[in-house]
Amino acid sequence: DAGVIQSPRHEVTEMGQEVTLRCKLISGHNSLFWYRQTMMRGLELLIYFNNNVPIDDSGMPEDRFSAKMPNASFSTLKIQPSEPRDSAVYFCASSLGPAEGYNEQFFGPGTRLTVL
Amino acid sequence: SQKIEQNSEALNIQEGKTATLTCNYTNYSPAYLQWYRQDPGRGPVFLLLIRENEKEKRKERLKVTFDTTLKQSLFHITASQPADSATYLCAPNTDKLIFGTGTRLQVFP
Numbered sequence: 001d002a003g004v005i006q007s008p009r010h011e012v013t014e015m016g017q018e019v020t021l022r023c024k025l026i027s028g029h030n031s032l033f034w035y036r037q038t039m040m041r042g043l044e045l046l047i048y049f050n051n052n053v054p055i056d057d058s059g060m061p062e063d064r065f066s067a068k069m070p071n072a073s074f075s076t077l078k079i080q081p082s083e084p085r086d087s088a089v090y091f092c093a094s095s096l097g098p099a100e101g102y103n104e105q106f107f108g109p110g111t112r113l114t115v116l
Numbered sequence: 117s118q119k120i121e122q123n124s125e126a127l128n129i130q131e132g133k134t135a136t137l138t139c140n141y142t143n144y145s146p147a148y149l150q151w152y153r154q155d156p157g158r159g160p161v162f163l164l165l166i167r168e169n170e171k172e173k174r175k176e177r178l179k180v181t182f183d184t185t186l187k188q189s190l191f192h193i194t195a196s197q198p199a200d201s202a203t204y205l206c207a208p209n210t211d212k213l214i215f216g217t218g219t220r221l222q223v224f225p
Binding site: 004035041042043044045048056091093099100102104105106107108109110 | 165
């Protein structure tokens with residue numbers, strides 16, 4: 001298995017532009033997590049899906065952020081409009097079961113986003 | 117609010133020694149706790165999971181303890197090697213994982 005796949009690996013954009021990050025889960029996994037990592041705040045959970053349904057989006061910073069799971073194996077995280085403070089590394093992770101179960105998470109390589 | 121504390125300063129130890137990393141949490145009672153390793157430019161990688169009814173868990177040179185009274189987990193690497201140099205994240209769980217900011221470990225020859 002190729003593991004969790006994220007694209008793009010690097011994204012540089014200008015303030016105000018729309019940014020779309022993509023994630024492909026490991027085959028057979030049914031939970032999907034989007035995280036953001038910065039030096040100051042560490043690794044923060046943005047949103048968590050189980051069986052394609054958003055379960056917890058309390059970490060989504062504001063309305064500029066949205067996430068979808070159009071099918072069981074794919075997810076997108078969109079930022080519109082982007083701002084310099086959104087600059088961070090965004091990770092996608094998947095697991096075999098729900099977050100409250102004893103399930104390890106498998107992380108993708110991350111997307112490094114820079115908003116100028 | 118729920119809070120997780122890991123040593124923010126880097127831990128530097130000599131090869132062959134035992135490294136001990138600390139994770140303290142407040143204001144919640146996790147059913148279990150996970151430890152992850154993160155190398156620069158990469159995503160975290162799962163290492164160990166310990167449940168609240170387990171005092172200790174071992175995997176090769178790794179050992180994790182979980183003290184629900186002290187609200188603390190200790191992560192030990194015995195016979196440390198330069199290849200163990202990385203950032204180690206603890207993640208207590210209730211209905212979701214909440215990650216600490218991690219402790220950077222540097223093992224020098």
